[in-house]
Amino acid sequence: MDAFFRRIVALDRRWIFLVLLVTLFAPIACPLNLSGLKASPGVSAMYNHVEGMKEGQTILVSFDFDPASAPELEPMAIGIMRHAFRKKLKVVAMGLWVTGLTLEKKIVEEAAAEAKAVYGVDYVNLGWKPGSVAVITGMGEDIYSTFPTDTKGSAVGTIPLMKDLRRLKDFDLVVSIAAGTPGIDTWIAYGADKYKFKIGGGTTAVQSPAMAVYLQAGQLVGLIPAMRGAAEYEFLLDRPGTGTKGVDAISLGHYLIVALILLGNLAWFVTRRNAAGVKA
Numbered sequence: 001m002d003a004f005f006r007r008i009v010a011l012d013r014r015w016i017f018l019v020l021l022v023t024l025f026a027p028i029a030c031p032l033n034l035s036g037l038k039a040s041p042g043v044s045a046m047y048n049h050v051e052g053m054k055e056g057q058t059i060l061v062s063f064d065f066d067p068a069s070a071p072e073l074e075p076m077a078i079g080i081m082r083h084a085f086r087k088k089l090k091v092v093a094m095g096l097w098v099t100g101l102t103l104e105k106k107i108v109e110e111a112a113a114e115a116k117a118v119y120g121v122d123y124v125n126l127g128w129k130p131g132s133v134a135v136i137t138g139m140g141e142d143i144y145s146t147f148p149t150d151t152k153g154s155a156v157g158t159i160p161l162m163k164d165l166r167r168l169k170d171f172d173l174v175v176s177i178a179a180g181t182p183g184i185d186t187w188i189a190y191g192a193d194k195y196k197f198k199i200g201g202g203t204t205a206v207q208s209p210a211m212a213v214y215l216q217a218g219q220l221v222g223l224i225p226a227m228r229g230a231a232e233y234e235f236l237l238d239r240p241g242t243g244t245k246g247v248d249a250i251s252l253g254h255y256l257i258v259a260l261i262l263l264g265n266l267a268w269f270v271t272r273r274n275a276a277g278v279k280a
Helices: 002-009 012-031 041-053 067-086 098-115 132-141 184-195 210-218 226-237 240-277
Strands: 058-065 090-095 125-127 174-180 199-203 224-225
Touching: 002 240, 012 210, 012 240, 041 067, 041 199, 041 210, 041 224, 041 226, 058 067, 058 098, 067 090, 067 098, 067 174, 067 199, 067 224, 067 226, 067 240, 090 098, 098 125, 132 184, 174 184, 184 199, 184 210, 199 210, 199 226, 210 224, 224 226
Parallel strands: 058 090, 058 174, 090 125, 174 199, 199 224
Antiparallel strands: none
16 A cells, blocks of 8 residues: 555656546546536526527527637527527527627527528527627617618618517517626616616626626526536536536546545655654
8 A cells, every 4th residue: 555655646747637638528528417417596597587488589699708708608608599499589699799700600500500590580690890888779779770781781670580679678688698898787787777678698707706796686687607507507408518518527627636636645644654654
């Protein structure tokens, strides 16, 4: 046993890095769907609100993030889109961050293809316009003027889905998936508070504590916090995805680190005690 602990103490740290690398990537390559995941109140509230919507109702999803925050926010954005299409809601997509346009297009089109949704009838992509506050207030007054055309160049006023959607208050729900500002707080301050529409959100781990205040105040119908929140939403959807894989990887990584700390300390104490006994 003493020899084993001596090998642990002398172990090349590169072996530890290799084991950690394998531990983190294994759940991504082969999903484990670890048990014990339960939805938090904010995630449950968001899911229940969307689940309670009726076929044909409308949802505006604003993709307010960039590639740097995609690992945290893309899974929840995909979950929201899949849920909306499953409920046969009418989806309008847009974004306040120009750096997120490519992500928005990818997520929307992939989710629409899965659901066999028809563009112009089941969903529309408005794209991006400069001036986030001006965009929100403009949409509160007249969407057709703020977004004269969609990403395909079609006049928004002529798109079947947009026929009865002239202002933000015409939407049954607005959702901002946001990495920062402009994002959820911007939509609330310049949109929901003034034009009186329901709003939910999803955000990063760093932003979650600040955004939770709006949830507690009743200004958000629900909040999805970071990758864990995305995994919880996937759990409620019964559709494990990249959020679940990410949480599994993080959990296994934490377990491994704790085990290595315990093993390292035990090895150090055992070898130190034995060394002290030899000297005596």
